[in-house]
Each structure stands twice: as structure tokens, then as C-alpha cells.
Amino acid sequence: MSRVYNFSAGPAVLPEEVLKQCAEDMLDYKGSGMSVMEMSHRGKVYDSIIKEAEKDLRELMGIPDDYAVLFLQGGASTQFAMIPLNLMKNHKAAYIVTGQWAKKAAAEAKKFGEVDVVASSADQNFSYIPDVSDLDIPEDADYVYICENNTIYGTEYFELPNTKGHILVADISSNFLSRPVDVTKYGVIYGGVQKNVGPAGVTIVIIRKDLIRDDLPESVPTMLKYKTHADADSLYNTPPCWNIYVCGLVFKWLKEQGGLEAVAVKNEEKAKVLYDFLDQSKLFKGTVQAKDRSFMNVPFVTGSDELDKEFVKATEAEGLVSLKGHRSVGGMRASIYNAMPKEGVEKLVAFMKKFEEEHAEDVNNA
Numbered sequence: 001m002s003r004v005y006n007f008s009a010g011p012a013v014l015p016e017e018v019l020k021q022c023a024e025d026m027l028d029y030k031g032s033g034m035s036v037m038e039m040s041h042r043g044k045v046y047d048s049i050i051k052e053a054e055k056d057l058r059e060l061m062g063i064p065d066d067y068a069v070l071f072l073q074g075g076a077s078t079q080f081a082m083i084p085l086n087l088m089k090n091h092k093a094a095y096i097v098t099g100q101w102a103k104k105a106a107a108e109a110k111k112f113g114e115v116d117v118v119a120s121s122a123d124q125n126f127s128y129i130p131d132v133s134d135l136d137i138p139e140d141a142d143y144v145y146i147c148e149n150n151t152i153y154g155t156e157y158f159e160l161p162n163t164k165g166h167i168l169v170a171d172i173s174s175n176f177l178s179r180p181v182d183v184t185k186y187g188v189i190y191g192g193v194q195k196n197v198g199p200a201g202v203t204i205v206i207i208r209k210d211l212i213r214d215d216l217p218e219s220v221p222t223m224l225k226y227k228t229h230a231d232a233d234s235l236y237n238t239p240p241c242w243n244i245y246v247c248g249l250v251f252k253w254l255k256e257q258g259g260l261e262a263v264a265v266k267n268e269e270k271a272k273v274l275y276d277f278l279d280q281s282k283l284f285k286g287t288v289q290a291k292d293r294s295f296m297n298v299p300f301v302t303g304s305d306e307l308d309k310e311f312v313k314a315t316e317a318e319g320l321v322s323l324k325g326h327r328s329v330g331g332m333r334a335s336i337y338n339a340m341p342k343e344g345v346e347k348l349v350a351f352m353k354k355f356e357e358e359h360a361e362d363v364n365n366a
């Protein structure tokens, strides 16, 4: 067996300890005589799995009792519709567009009401987070929407927008559990888990309970109401049982790491190794304004498509995989989520140094 350093943006690297635990539990989960994939979601054993997962998540993120935690399906993309469908009363919302995912969310919301794009960084290919300290937010907007970490472009909010009293809704798919968070600042905070938390198939929605409405129109599909899932403790229908169990193992792993404060310190250290190298490199350049650089997704380029291709190919032979950038940025992207060990980043940087030395001629010609 040989594991690679996997820099994929998602589905992405999971902690080795968690994968080993999955393997150990596979045929016989804690004496039940079956795997978690095979057991009833209504049984006692599964009940304790999902309850414990929720309890550990609440502890990690400090989620207050007046917030519900929902384990849903349909990916983060389904939330692009569920959010306006459940939160729009005045049929108006403010969106801050900082990349493809925010753009998609805004486009979906338009199906349900008026969307006011109150800030955007489209003018510079989403390479920064706009100033969000004093936005012109319509008085009657139902909420303000952000994508807190832009997986494709590698930007991250380090200060939340001044919503001027409006509810804040945030997509945290790619920075979920990467650092401490003050849940009380949000009305809804959600993410697909396949970037930083678990296997694809679970979307976690954390929603302030007073925003869960029971006065939605009859026409709203049952499965798309937050109330349906909140009332049934995420067991209205069959949940993605095994995937939630794996998320639960990851929560335990994060607690063992010392919780989100400790995890954030590690993530910052890891990102620094890469950004420090990029800042002084003559060949590789980061694509994002320094103040907004994500701790999770690090895009970079050489400036030559040919060299980029050669680099990606060469890294694969070294066991450094999935470094090809998203087509809308080009070049490379290193996703360095919680489960990426610092050694992985150090090995990548060492290889970048070597590649740069070997291509000194290209640097001089550039």
C-alpha cells in the first residue's frame, strides 16, 4: 500500500486514522455484526451514531441550543435553492459574488425573488474579497449571502460583512471546521462535507431555529423545507448513514487534535510554508491578493501554460497528486485541508524549489 499526498479540491484527503477506523469497523461495527452501511437508520445503534456526531459537531463549533444542526443530502448545490425557498419573505436578497459558487447561488436565488448583487470581485477574476464593511444593502432584503471560502479562486473572508442587521447566510463548504467560528454571527451556515469533513453525500446545515418556518406555501416540496428535517432530527427519510458516521469519526479526530483553535494554528502554519515560498519564487506566483489568501485552497501559476503542464505531470510521478488548477484560473491549485499533513506541503515546496532550479533558463527568459 502506498498513499499519495492528495491535493484534490474535493472529494479530498481524509485523515488516515479515520480511514483505518472505517476499515476496522467495516464488517462488524462495535459488535452489531454488521457494517454501518447495512443497518437500519431507525435502530438504536445508528441513533447513537447520528446523535453523537451532532453532539461532537456542536462541541467543536460551539453551536448554541437555539441553532438546529441538519444532516441533509443533495450537496451544497441544493442549498442554493433551499435558502431562498425557506428564507425569502420579501422575495429579495443581497448576494456578494466572489466566485463561481456564489454566482451559482445567486442565479438559483433569482428563481425565487429579486437578487441584489451588492458587491463582486468579478472585475479581477475573483482574485480578492471586496470591501464589505459598508455595503448598500436594501432595507427589505431577507438575508445577505456569502461564500466564505472560494474553493476555485483561493480567497477567504477573514472579516464578515457588515450586514446592517440582516441575516447572514454563508457557504462554508471548503473551510468547514478549518478554524474557530462564531456561529451566532450567522442565520444559516452550511456546507457540503466532501471538501474538509467527510465523504461526498452529506450537507450540513446549521440554522437559527427561529428561521425555520412553518408558514411556507403548500407548493414547497416537503424535502426542501428545513422544518421537515428539523422536526425529524434529520431522519425524515433515510439519511446517508455511512457518510454521517465517517463525519462523526472526523469530528472525534478534530477533537483529539485539540479542537478548532489547534487545527487553525496547524492550517495557518501549513499555508505559510506554501505562501512564503510563492512570495519569493522567481518562477511560481500566487494568483490572489495577499490579504485574502485562503488557508485551504492555494492557486498558483508559472505564467506559462506549457510549464504548468510539465510541472503537474512531474508532481504526479512524485506522489503529489491532483494539483491541476481549475479551468477558470488555470495553472495549479494545492488544496491543503485539515487532513493534509504539513509534510505533504513541505514535500510540495521542496519539489517546487527543485523544479524552479531546473528551469532557471525559463525564469530568465520570462
Ligand SMILES: *Cc1c(COP(=O)(O)O)cnc(C)c1O
Residues within 6 Å of the ligand: 010, 074, 075, 076, 077, 078, 101, 147, 149, 150, 151, 171, 172, 173, 174, 192, 195
Ligand atoms: C464544492 C462546492 C460547492 C458545491 O458542492 P456540491 O456538494 O457538489 O453541490 C458549493 N460551494 C463551495 C464553496 C464548494 O467548494
